[in-house]
Amino acid sequence: MLSLLVRQIRFEAIGVNSYELVDPAGADLPAVTAGTHIDLMLGDGIVRQYSLCNDPAERHRYVIAVLLEGQGKGGSRRLHETLHVQDQVSVSLPRNNFALANGASQHVLIGGGIGITPLKAMAHALASRGAEFELHYCAKSPGHASFRNELAGLGVEGRVAFHYDGGDPANGLDIAALLRGRAADSHVYYCGPRGFMAACAAATADWPAGTVHCEHFKAPEPERAVVQGTEASMVQISSTGLRLEIPAGRSMVDVLNDAGLEVETSCVSGLCGSCKVRYLSGEVDHQDFILSEDERTEYLTTCVSRAKGPVLVLDL
Ligand code: FES
Structure with missing residues (x-):
């Protein structure tokens, strides 16, 4: 701290x-x-x-x-x-949890509203390393766009574009058209409000695995942040063999902490990764919004995810 x-x-x-x-x-x-x-x-x-x-x-x-x-x-x-x-x-x-990829031929950064913040940092980093990138900033109006001068300064050779929709996304950036026909080793990064995130997800649905990166600042479906399962499940602590029942309606991390196993938390919505724990065997119902498919084969977020099968063994 x-x-x-x-x-x-x-x-x-x-x-x-x-x-x-x-x-x-x-x-x-x-x-x-x-x-x-x-x-x-x-x-x-x-x-x-x-x-x-x-x-x-x-x-x-x-x-x-x-x-x-x-x-x-x-x-x-x-x-x-x-x-x-x-x-x-x-x-x-x-x-x-939202790092730039290595080895991309081009980085396409798309920020919606206050979601511009991590993408601005990425644009600074990419500009310093001389990498090929485009930054697209979607906002309601120039008055709603933060850091306009600073971002415009990064826009050498037209790499930064501002898109204003006046409050109606139908008048804004055509994200599907922007992302169509890109090189297979292009990577895209996006962050913004819910509707914007859904549009970006739809536009990148057929992009190769590992080339699409996003960060949610709100759970996409608010009700999912509080879903803690309707059935009890069981976890086992690998170092001691201790078995703990996770009752319906309680989160795994709460039960772990009650048992004296200190797991850090922050967002408790599956957004930040603080509560990430490795698991050694068992099946997981992943409910987070940050882990990649690869990471999910090894880790789970204990604030929102649950065991699917009879017992889930945690590397604790
Ligand atoms: S506390 Fe943020 S993902 Fe679990």
């Missing part, structure tokens, strides 16, 4: 502030790669994940951008209304 100083808060777009966080003594922060996020502890048990949006090569600061959500559960409101310059805030160590 880090305790960071709020050095600057800046208005970036309608409803969006950016927060620059630094070490209080001016030390370098832990190194990060593009796509990294941090958890902010906002008091009263409120923990929220935010992507870092500054150039990942910068060691002196982390910058996040936060959209004030009227319908949210209070995290963005707390940041906008109670966090001030010179405050200190507790922050988790950085974690990356």
Whole structure:
């Protein structure tokens, strides 16, 4: 856990502030790669994940951008209304579930609304390494688009495009057309609100495995975040042989923690990967939104996923 100083808060777009966080003594922060996020502890048990949006090569600061959500559960409101310059805030160590791929001939980055944040960091990293990339930023209007000047500065040779839909996605970027006919070793990365995520998923449904990367900042189907199964299941702890029943309606991570096996959590919605645990045998009903098919053969997220078969053996 880090305790960071709020050095600057800046208005970036309608409803969006950016927060620059630094070490209080001016030390370098832990190194990060593009796509990294941090958890902010906002008091009263409120923990929220935010992507870092500054150039990942910068060691002196982390910058996040936060959209004030009227319908949210209070995290963005707390940041906008109670966090001030010179405050200190507790922050988790950085974690990356949305990394750039190596060896792609081209990277296509598509951000919707506040989902631009991890893609902006990626654009910085790709521009520094001279890689072939395009960044497409979908927003309601220029006033709703954060970091316009900074992003435009990355747009040498037209690599950055802004798409404004006036609030009607039908008038926005044709994502299917944008992604059609790309080279087989192109990689696409996207992050944005639910409808945007669904459009990107549909447009990339036939892309080769491993070339499509996305990060949800909300569970795609809200009801799934609280689905904890309607039947009890069983897990076994490989180091001790202890068997634990996961009752219907309870999460695996709650039962593990009650049994003294400390598994870290953050989003408890299958979005962040903090609660990821390796399993050694058994079948899993994966309910997360971050693990790739490859990762799912080895890991599960204990906050939302469940055992499918008679017993699931966890590498704990
Ligand atoms: S706590 Fe975030 S994925 Fe489980």
